[in-house]
Amino acid sequence: MATIAEVAEAAGVSISTVSYALSGKRSIKPATRDRVLAVAAELGYSPNASARMLAAQRSQIIAVSEPVHADTDDTAHMTFAMETTKAARVAGYDTLLLVHDDAVEGMSRSAATSLADGIVVLDVDEDDPRVELSRTLSCPTVFIGLPADTDGLVCIDLDFEAAARIAVDRLVDSGHRALGLISHREDTVLRGSNFPRRFLRGFIAQAEARGVAYAVTHPHGHTAQGSVDRLLKKLPELDGIVLNTTTDVAASLSPALATHGLSIPEDVSAIAAGVTFSTGRFAVPLDVIPLDAHASCEAAVRLLVTAIETGEHTPQTVLLVPDYREAGSVLARSRAPLTPHP
C-alpha cells in the first residue's frame, strides 16, 4: 500500500512529478521518468482508487442495472451482464452490479453519490420505472432494449422487426408457403420487454406483404409441443417455423415435430430469430438470427463511455442490423417465387 508520496520520496522528486511520470499527461525528462517508474514498480505502488476518483471527479465505474423478476431468464441475463462487464473493462471501467429488487434504488444511489460514471440498463420493460428515473438523473445512461417511450433516451437493441422480416423472406424465398411463429409465453409478452411484440409485428407484416399463410402461437409451458400441435391444427400445410422464444421451447421443437412424424428440415424448415442461445447442441441445429449480447453490450458501452468522456449524449435509438447464420435447418421447396422480394 505504498502512496504516491512514498514513491516521490524514494525517487527524490516531488509528488506531481510522480503523478505526471505515471500518467504521461505532461512531459517528464526520460531519465527521471524511468527512475520514477522503477521505484514505483519496486514499491509495488498502485494509485488509491478513492483518492483518484475524488481528485479526477470520475470513478471509472459503470453501474449495470439488472432487476430480478421471479421469472427472470438467468442465462440470458448473465450473458448480458458479463458481456457488459467485459466491454467495460476494455474501456478501462469496472462494473457495479445492481440486482436489488428495487432497481430504482440502486440506480439513484450510485448516480447521486457519484459512485458510477454511467449506467447500463438491462432487461428493459415496456413501461420501466427506470426510464423516468434516468430522465431525472444527470448521469449518462444507456438502455439495452426499448421501452415504450424512448423519448430523450439512448437505447440500443437488435432490430427485431427486421429480424422477423429476414426470417420470413428467407423462408418465402426458398419456396415456403405456410409459416408458423412460436413466440414467447403470453405472460412474458404482456408483462415483459417489448421485443417479442416487435418481432411479432414484423413477422405478421412481412408474411402479409409476401402473401403467404401464417399462424402465431405462444407456448404455455417450457416445451414446444403444445405450440406445434396448435400450429398444425391451424395450418396443416405448415412448412416453415420461426422461433422467437426461450431455449427450452426451441430445444424441444424437433422432438415435438417428431410426434407428428415431421422432421427438420425435410418436412418443415425452422429458423430461430432474436434469441441469445446457441442451437449447436440441439437435436437438430437451427439457422439462427442471433440476438448478439456481445455486440449489443459492446455498442452500449461504447456509447456510454463516449458520453462520459466527451459529454456527447444525444438521445438516440440504435437498432442493430440482424445477421443470418445458416445451419441447414431450412430446405428449399421447389416452387415458383410468389411475390418478388420487395
Place this chain on the structure above:
Amino acid sequence: MATIAEVAEAAGVSISTVSYALSGKRSIKPATRDRVLAVAAELGYSPNASARMLAAQRSQIIAVSEPVHADTDDTAHMTFAMETTKAARVAGYDTLLLVHDDAVEGMSRSAATSLADGIVVLDVDEDDPRVELSRTLSCPTVFIGLPADTDGLVCIDLDFEAAARIAVDRLVDSGHRALGLISHREDTVLRGSNFPRRFLRGFIAQAEARGVAYAVTHPHGHTAQGSVDRLLKKLPELDGIVLNTTTDVAASLSPALATHGLSIPEDVSAIAAGVTFSTGRFAVPLDVIPLDAHASCEAAVRLLVTAIETGEHTPQTVLLVPDYREAGSVLARSRAPLTPHP
C-alpha cells in the same frame, strides 16, 4: 450534487455538525439535527462516494470474482453472483463484478487500489490460481467452494459428502438395494471444481458402508439417456438414482427412464443432490438436497463483512449442513432393513 459544505451553510452549522448529524456517530442536539436533516433532504444531499471512501478508508464495495470458462454454467453462476450481490446490499455493500478472462488481474487490481474492501471468489477450481493470489493479498477474501489446498483460506461450501450420505441413506432406509449415481460430465470433474469428486467419494463410501449395490456414471452430452442405459446395463435391478449433475441431464432423466419402460417413483426412485436448479418444472419433480446459493452467499458475505469491519479473519472451512426437500420421487420399497443406519 450538493456538498456537505452547502448543507452546513444552509443549516447555519459547521461541516462537522452536519457529518455527525447524518452519521449519528456523536450526539447532536435534537433540534439542530432535525434542521440539518431537513436541509439535507431539501437539497437532495447525498455524500460523495469517493470522498467518503477516501476519508473513511473503506469503499463499501465487495469484489465478486467469477472467471468465465467456455463451458461455464451461466445459470448457476448468475445465481451465485446475484445472491452475493443481494446479501452484500443488505450489509451495506455494493458489488463489483470481475468476469475478466484473467480473474487474477481483477482481483489484484481491486485489492491493490483499495477499490474493494473484500473479495468473494466464486467457481473455485481444485487448483485455482486465485488461491495463491489471495494468500499474498491483504484484502480479506472468502471462497465459495473448496480448492485442493485450503490452507490459510476462508472457504464456505455445501457439505457434499454429507449430502451424498444423506441421499444414500434415504434410499437405503426406504428399502432400495441398487443405487446409481449420475455425476457430472467427466471433463467437468477433471478440470473443474472439486465438489463432484467430494460427492462421488461420499456416495461410494456410504453405499459400501450400507452394503448395497451401486454403480456410477458420467453423462456424455446434455441428456441422461446414455447414463441411464449404462446404469441399467451394469445394475439391471436398479431401483434408486442419485443425481449430482446439470439441469439438462436431470430434466431428461424421466424421459430416459421411460425408454426402458420405467417411471419415477413407481419403478425407480430419484434424488437430485447438490444442485442449484429447481425440479418443480420437470416432468416428474424430484426430491432435492439443494446447493442453496442464497444460503452460501449470505454466509460468505457475513464472514467477509465481519472480517472487514472487525478484522477477524481466521482461516476456516465452513461446510453447510445439507437440507432434504421431499417432492415424492422416492417411493418406499417394502424390504427389511439391511444394515442399521450408522
Place this chain on the structure above:
DNA sequence: GGGCGTTTTCGAAGCGTTTCGAAACACCCT
C-alpha cells in the same frame, strides 16, 4: 458570580490523488 461538569458545536488536520501556475534552470540571440 465564580467554578465545575456536561452537552453541543466548531475548526482543522488528514485521506491520496490530480492539475494548474509558476519557479528554476539551461540555452541561444542580440
Place this chain on the structure above:
DNA sequence: AGGGTGTTTCGAAACGCTTCGAAAACGCCC
C-alpha cells in the same frame, strides 16, 4: 550582460468527506 524561449520540476490548491481535540455554551451549586 540582459532578455527571451523552452524544458523540467515543484508547490499548493483543490476534490468532499470523517474525525479528533478543544472551544463554546449551558446549567447548576455553593
